[in-house]
Amino acid sequence: MRILLVEDDRTAARGVVFYLQQSRMVVDIADCGAEALELAKLYDYDAVVMDLNLPDMEGFEVITRLRAARIEAPVLMLSAISRTQAKVRALSVGADDYVAKPFEAEELTARLQAMVRRSKGFSQPRIQLGALSLDLGAKEVAVQGRAVHLTGKEYAILELLLMRRGSVLSKENFLDHLYGGMDEPDSKIIDVFVCKLRKKLQQAGAENVIGTVWGRGYIIRDAMPPAFRAAAAEAQLTAV
Numbered sequence: 001m002r003i004l005l006v007e008d009d010r011t012a013a014r015g016v017v018f019y020l021q022q023s024r025m026v027v028d029i030a031d032c033g034a035e036a037l038e039l040a041k042l043y044d045y046d047a048v049v050m051d052l053n054l055p056d057m058e059g060f061e062v063i064t065r066l067r068a069a070r071i072e073a074p075v076l077m078l079s080a081i082s083r084t085q086a087k088v089r090a091l092s093v094g095a096d097d098y099v100a101k102p103f104e105a106e107e108l109t110a111r112l113q114a115m116v117r118r119s120k121g122f123s124q125p126r127i128q129l130g131a132l133s134l135d136l137g138a139k140e141v142a143v144q145g146r147a148v149h150l151t152g153k154e155y156a157i158l159e160l161l162l163m164r165r166g167s168v169l170s171k172e173n174f175l176d177h178l179y180g181g182m183d184e185p186d187s188k189i190i191d192v193f194v195c196k197l198r199k200k201l202q203q204a205g206a207e208n209v210i211g212t213v214w215g216r217g218y219i220i221r222d223a224m225p226p227a228f229r230a231a232a233a234e235a236q237l238t239a240v
Contacts (some may be wrong), residue, residue: 024179033057052079067094143204170217
């Protein structure tokens with residue numbers, strides 16, 4: 001998951017980034033509302049964590065502008081204000097959750113994961129695809145109940161594909177979510193990760209899970225749109 005954290009307090013921001021990175025999330029930081037709006041328009045974030053009190057505008061205003069720009073990434077607001085009125089206002093302008101400071105790291109991470117999961121249409125933390133299952137909370141993958149040991153990057157690729165079933169994801173999509181624009185390697189590294197991931201899944205008994213759409217990227221096979229199924233029949237879709 002790629003998260004945008006909007007927080008002007010550097011000490012607080014470092015703490016939140018540490019918590020989220022422990023859960024294998026890539027985190028970008030904005031220290032004001034204007035920067036947050038610019039980044040949110042440039043990148044495809046899975047969620048935004050928004051502080052209420054920012055130096056240039058309130059978090060309420062940032063959320064209002066995000067929604068006006070049709071940016072639909074779910075927003076979790078953080079604030080030292082625990083009054084009901086603040087929570088109601090946050091939700092009314094488009095926030096999806098509200099957490100009062102101080103908070104427990106485990107609660108913040110769990111709320112964020114649940115919020116992202118619901119935004120992608122999953123009510124349960126476990127995603128099932130035939131014999132393959134992925135536990136979003138525990139960050140574990142299993143095939144027919146047996147654990148499959150993946151590296152952090154392999155897990156992130158599979159999670160992103162499953163969370164966006166039905167969509168073709170380009171190598172650039174994977175680079176953005178795996179590296180967040182920082183020290184990105186050559187895009188060919190994604191082919192290497194996918195190849196290794198496919199082999200591990202196949203050895204575990206889950207074959208042909210990930211399809212390649214030539215010139216575009218990768219897709220989960222059970223969610224292929226009709227056009228791609230037709231392409232597969234013409235040998236334009238294959239698994240490497």
